Amino acid sequence: MAQTMRAVDIEGGKGPVSALHIADVPKPQPTKTQALIKVKAFGLNRMDLLQREGYYPVPPQAPKILGVEFSGTIESFGNGQQEYNEGGKEGTLKVGDEVFGLAYGGAYAEYIAVSTHMLVHKPKELSWEQCAGIPETWITATQAMYLVSKFESGKSILWHAGASSVSIAGIQLSVADNASAVFATARQDEKCEFAVKTLGAKAAFNTQKQNWAEEILKATDGKGVDIIVDFIGGGPTFLQNLDAIARDGVIVNLGLLGGSKVPGEFDMSVFLRKRCTFVGSSLRSRDEEYQGKLRDQLVEHALPKFKDGSFKLIIDKVLPWEKVQEAHQLLEENKTKGKVICTID
Template structure:
């Protein structure tokens, strides 16, 4: 058995799209609870772009190779795997890194058996996206049926998951924002949002207040950061929760930004991330995904939307697609 494998690397350690290339690196050896998975497909995420550029704080246990979600076949196991996994099993899962490669070593606590009804490409697009949405909704914002919720970046992969989960799990109303009419229409007609607002052409906070008869929305899931900070405080309801998962719109607030709503509305603002969480925390989310969402993927109640599938030799083009913000669903690369 070869001790090396092919993997995507970044020339110089960090750089632009053109720095991505496929090279040979040592093949990982599984230990403890880990499995060595032969990768069939992997999903792209915005954190990959930041990590490629050297702007993402990678967890200490992560390999330098990009990629956190994948599907594939177990080739070997460490000496203490989770019960129920064996060599030859078809799986998908979430890793701390290393998925842009022919093989990835990952804890069996973060693996899920691949249903026969789903493709390799679909399964590679589930873990990071759907677990992040589940975490933001249930663990962080304490969502409960009957609450209203707004998902920013409504055509992004996490919001595609979150909008569907919210609608399926009894939200009183599900709102979304996006930067084009095409994407707002997609959020309503394809994903089931109650309404969606174009942040380039509409005052979306005022539209939310109008849609809720002045009450505001109970939960806001935000990936934008500083650019939407003031409007989030305007659109949130009394005792509402704003969950920040990203800073695509910057980190510096405009001078004069009022924080009065924190007291006047008793607003909770909480930041969260998934990749920096420990294995036990991530494992609980994996279990929730298996129990809560997997049956709905199989019977079609929840859609795994894949926008583009490319061979991994076209990894540069795959990153360009994500950078262009034109996709409505996952970008997936296949190996083999």
């Protein structure tokens, strides 16, 4: 068996889009709790852009190759067996099985070694491309809603960046689990319309044209929303979140696309007056046990709805992996609605 494979590499270890290229690299060797997957497709995420530029704190167990979500077929197991009987709640995994999953890194490659506990059998109803765009985004949304903010039926929720992949998942989860109201923000009218008409949000607000916090208060009769899931972080968004959050509400911060600094003077008394909670969270730095629980929740809660079409898996663009530079550029331009996927022949 060949000891090398092709993978997307970064010239100089970090750099701009132009630094991405396909090179021959050592083929990963799975440990006794891992499977080796022949990758069919992989999903792109904004963390990939940051990692490419050297700004993302990669967990120590992650390979240097980009990418955390993929679909493909099981090539082998680290223990040398043909079957693995601890593949989570879906039962036995076998060589040749079609799967998708979440990894700490390494998905931009012909092969990836990944924990068997993070694999899910690919439903026949879904394509390789659809499955490659599920793990990171839907598990992140699940984590933010249920584990971090403690969402329950009857609570209201706001998803920033409403046409981003995580919010596309989160809005649908919120609607399906009977939120009292689901709101979104975006920076384009087209994306706001998409969040309402396609995903089922009650209303969406253009942050470039409206004071969205004031609109939220109007829409909730002055109460505000119980949960805010935010990827923007700094800039005016932080302060507006505090205006829009309801008493005893939870603000979940998942990213800092707007920077890490709060402008002007910040009065912390709002936390006391509103008894609200601000919590930062991430997924990639979590241990395998934590991620495995989320994987099980995805299988139990969302997978049936993927199969019957109740949940929409929105893909904006599919490109061959030879065009990975173009794929990164699409994400950087902030014009996509849904996932960008690369396929490997």
